[in-house]
Amino acid sequence: MAAAQDQDSNVVLHGVTKRFDEFVAVDDLSLELARGEFFTLLGPSGCGKTTTLRMIAGFERPSEGEIRIEGEDVATLPPHKRPTNTVFQSYALFPHLSVEANVAFGLKRKKVAKDEIAERVATELRRVGLAADANRRPSQLSGGMQQRVALARALVNLPKVLLLDEPLGALDLKLRKGLQVELKRIQREVGITFVYVTHDQEEALTMSDRIAVMNRGRVEQVDVPEEIYARPTTTFVAGFIGVSNLMPATVSGPGKVKLDSGLEVAASTGALAAGEGCAAVVRPEKLRIGLSGETEAAGDGLPRVEGVVESSVYLGTATQIVVNLGGDVRMTVLVPNADEAERQRLPGGGAKVVLSWEPDHMHVVTESVGGDSADPEPALSTNQEG
Amino acid sequence: MRRRIVPYFLLGPGTIWLVLFFVLPLFYMAELSLWSGAVGSFEFSWHWANYSEALELYDSQFVRSFFYAGAATVLSLLLAYPLAYAIAFKAGRWRNVMLFAVIAPFFTTYLIRTIAWETILSDESPVTEVLKAIGLAPSGHVLATSGAVIAGLTYNYLPFMILPLYASLDRIDVRLIEAAKDLYSSATQSFLRVTLPLSAPGIVAGTLLTFIPAVGDYVNAQFLGGVGNRMIGNVIQSLYLSQSDYPSAAALSFVLMVLIMIVVVVYIRFAGSEALMGEEAR
Structure with a gap:
């Protein structure tokens, strides 16, 4: 039987490392997933998220460490002996079999009784809305329908863990949004643990119960979406989730950091020692912007930095202003377009401005190992779609 | 207007070629198969007896041809499938080298390679000694046996099995x-x-590309077989080139063609059915 601590843990990875020759794809990874949890591995391509998923599925063997599912060590079991099923990135539907035969494939191998197979397959096809397409071939279906078949083919086996490798990656944006909601609904309905791999931070924030942000084979932070977004702990997480709004700083004492601009502010410094380099994050929508002269007169006592407006872009629901604080430090400010007259007064390019924020909205993050060279593109998508 | 002409331009050269060198000779041969008489005094006379005689006289060579070709096809499939599988899935960076090795024999002519086999399988060769030692040559020699002919056919047509399977x-x-x-x-x-099931198209293509030319082959039987191993190709060749019995040779050719077509149609109907796709296709 499983150890006491495993009672609520469905999947446990302990000290898992995967090396391909010299390359370390996954480095000393430890995770504990609760039963019925929607858990997302989020990170840029090459961060080791898919390798981690493949190790849970059994397609790769960890070089070190152990993987337990429901308390049982599965690290040496081949995929077909594991209580897991996978929804592959490109669906990997069997082209020579009908939709129905695809979904029945796993149950047939498990030698489930014929009547039961027919019943479970029918139920599952109804769940994903494909009851009418049972006799069609995968090639006759649209991408979204193929995705549903892949999901049904995995779910019908009632795995202890369902592994999803960027299942919506090949679909267009509108379809993806619809399927995100549907996937989440199905997950709640069946109560199976989902391990979801994606590089799309928005998808991760929308669907997950918890997110593990991965970078260079390591987990940078594991937390609920709200915390990952509001309180990132490393420069990488701060940069990968949302817009990278980082101000380089140094810990100047317990509970105090000094920004490179000279400003010293109180902040939770955690385990950081005085003199250590770090960065201060303020999310774009939490920053206030004002022309240099005006805000000083306000005397609100908020921490502030000065800069020059580099660009101002109209995004529909909001205006995105990029402010250069000097020394290659750029901060993005997002101002909601609530009032047209107010929007007209926003500072334009070249204007000298002051940025200020509530002390609560600033967080100190540690420098990520190997830098925070996350691809900036996915980080921008949230705001542009708003 | 012009766009509608383009397909005909593309089809043109090949069609003309086939009409000149395949369809016309075929008609000529059909006519030839109904001639009667002897060399010097042949005449067209709807002589259907050529067909019945051909079948009566050479039925054993027909049966032998289909048996040899069938055996060589099965043997090729058994040899080629693991090889093609290894090249496709396991060869890694050696893939191109291995594919080159598969087609390398084509750089030497078919005839030379078959004559080389004659030497390899001759009574005093080390290969024969080994086969004798392990009991595969009970008669004491390998050359001039059906085994030698089937082995030669298998060797010569193996690449035609490997390549479609690999693809x-x-x-x-x-x-x-x-x-x-x-x-x-x-x-x-x-x-x-x-x-x-997913490689079934390759199996069908490979077996057809091996079986069809193997049935009509005469080179392997001529060099590696004995009097008792003559295939229908040897009969046709000898009737046409040595005995100048053109009508019989033509009639035999037509019978062979029809038999091959029947076998192929039956085979494709079977192979194309769900039978090869496994029970799950139902």
């Missing part, structure tokens, strides 16, 4: 095999349920 195996997405394993299939089950 169909190479197209299989390895993620499908992973998906099968993910869905509780052992290695054997995932091969039988996924890899094998």
Whole structure:
């Protein structure tokens, strides 16, 4: 039987490392997933998220460490002996079999009784809305329908863990949004643990119960979406989730950091020692912007930095202003377009401005190992779609 | 207007070529097969007896041809499938080298290679000694046996089996095999349920490309077989070139063509059916 601590843990990875020759794809990874949890591995391509998923599925063997599912060590079991099923990135539907035969494939191998197979397959096809397409071939279906078949083919086996490798990656944006909601609904309905791999931070924030942000084979932070977004702990997480709004700083004492601009502010410094380099994050929508002269007169006592407006872009629901604080430090400010007259007064390019924020909205993050060279593109998508 | 002409321009040269060198000779041969008389005094006379005589006299060579070709096809498939599988899935950076090795024999002519086999299988050769030692040559010699002819056919047509098999195996997405394993299939089950059915087009193409030319082959039987191993190709060749019995040779050719077509049609109907796709297709 499983150890006491495993009672609520469905999947446990302990000290898992995967090396391909010299390359370390996954480095000393430890995770504990609760039963019925929607858990997302989020990170840029090459961060080791898919390798981690493949190790849970059994397609790769960890070089070190152990993987337990429901308390049982599965690290040496081949995929077909594991209580897991996978929804592959490109669906990997069997082209020579009908939709129905695809979904029945796993149950047939498990030698489930014929009547039961027919019943479970029918139920599952109804769940994903494909009851009418049972006799069609995968090639006759649209991408979204193929995705549903892949999901049904995995779910019908009632795995202890369902592994999803960027299942919506090949679909267009509108379809993806619809399927995100549907996937989440199905997950709640069946109560199976989902391990979801994606590089799309928005998808991760929308669907997950918890997110593990991965970078260079390591987990940078594991937390609920709200915390990952509001309180990132490393420069990488701060940069990968949302817009990278980082101000380089140094810990100047317990509970105090000094920004490179000279400003010293109180902040939770955690385990950081005085003199250590770090960065201060303020999310774009939490920053206030004002022309240099005006805000000083306000005397609100908020921490502030000065800069020059580099660009101002109209995004529909909001205006995105990029402010250069000097020394290659750029901060993005997002101002909601609530009032047209107010929007007209926003500072334009070249204007000298002051940025200020509530002390609560600033967080100190540690420098990520190997830098925070996350691809900036996915980080921008949230705001542009708003 | 011009666009509608383009397809005909593309079809033109090939069509003309085939009409001149295939369709016309075929008609000429059909006419020839109904001639009667002897050399010097042939005349067209609807002489259908050429056909009945051909079948009566040479039925054993027909049966032998189909048996040899069938055996060589099965043997080729058994040799080629693992090889093509290894090249497609396991060869890695050696893939091109191995594919080159498969077609390398074509750089030497068919005839020379078959004559080389004659030497290899001759009574005093080391290969024969080994075969004798392990009991595969009970009569004491290998040359001039059906085994030698089948081996020669297998050798000569093996690349035509390997290449289509490789092409169909190479197209299989390895993620499908992973998906099968993910869905509780052992290695054997995932091969039988996924890899094998998906390579069926290659099996059909390879067996046809091997079987059809092998049935009409006469070179292997001539060099590696004895009097008792003559195939229908040898009979046709000898009737046409040595005995100048053109009508009989033409009639035999037509009978062979029709028999091959019947076998192929039956085979394709069977292979194209769901039978080869496994029970799950139902």
